[in-house]
Amino acid sequence: MSVVYLGLGSNIGDKEGFITQALCLLSEKCEVKKQSHFYRTEPVGTLQQDWFLNCAIEAETSRDPKDLLTFIQSVERTLGRVKTEKNGPRIIDIDILLYGNEIVQTKNLVIPHPLLQDRLFVLQPMMDLNPALIHPVLKKSIQVLYKKVPKDKKVLLYK
Template sequence: MTVCAYLALGSNMGKREETLQKAIHKLQEQPGIRVLRVSNIYETDPVGYVDQDAFLNMVMAVETELSADQLLKTALSIERELGRVRLIRWGPRTIDIDLLLFGDRTIETEHLKIPHPSMAERAFVLVPLRDVWEGGALPVYNQTIDHFLSQLAEDHKGVRKWGTVHLEIESGPSES
């Protein structure tokens, strides 16, 4: 059985766009994961720990045969492979990959909460999610992305379109 899942990617160290591209390709190369859609890339100011460079953020929709826990473990493994070191909460990072949604499921374990607990409060997640979201209301919340954006205390105009990802998404096995 396959599930449509949504992943948020962010980077503010090194070659940010290149790191996002590498993360997408590494996810796409994993067995049981197929990239469906990728958002535009947005540049955003840091949240929480603000003494750091601006982030590039995006969201991707994937179809997966993996469980939510397996998908999270894969994302964390790719973060480590791309040089992610966790020193400061909300601090600088080469790459951050968060699992936002996993089908219409609600999941709460020691290591994973779906939907992502602060997703509805972050314009830097909601704006790119809107690019790849198909459908009306978000599962579990029963509200649209635009509803959440309108509720944010901070203006989401701080999420600035930066560019696009040029990605060939394979629709089936390649002929080699």
């Protein structure tokens, strides 16, 4: 079993409901060990859109990274995700943030997530889960990355 960290977000409709449904579907193939708080987060980019609800989980899985990505994409489709514009509104978005200490770089998958260290809305929930966790490429803890990330976008505790 491998330890994986996933980020989940939604900014359309019943955001909490969509994330809760995603967590339920993910638990069919991943054993969720910890879940962060939910955070209301200001959208990234230039599009006018509703704020996101975000969280992160620590889970264990026997799936390899490619199979995990395929499974995650099937969960997103099941919940009605339609890929539109980059950083656009979405019913559900699930990202593989970290997969153990593995480093993966393919056309369709990059692990660790290439923007993890730049996104407060990812690092704040990761702080709930494991602030001492070391980023396998940057060799810095989540806590150190969190302290360095710009705080220009709002990330507010939801519950």
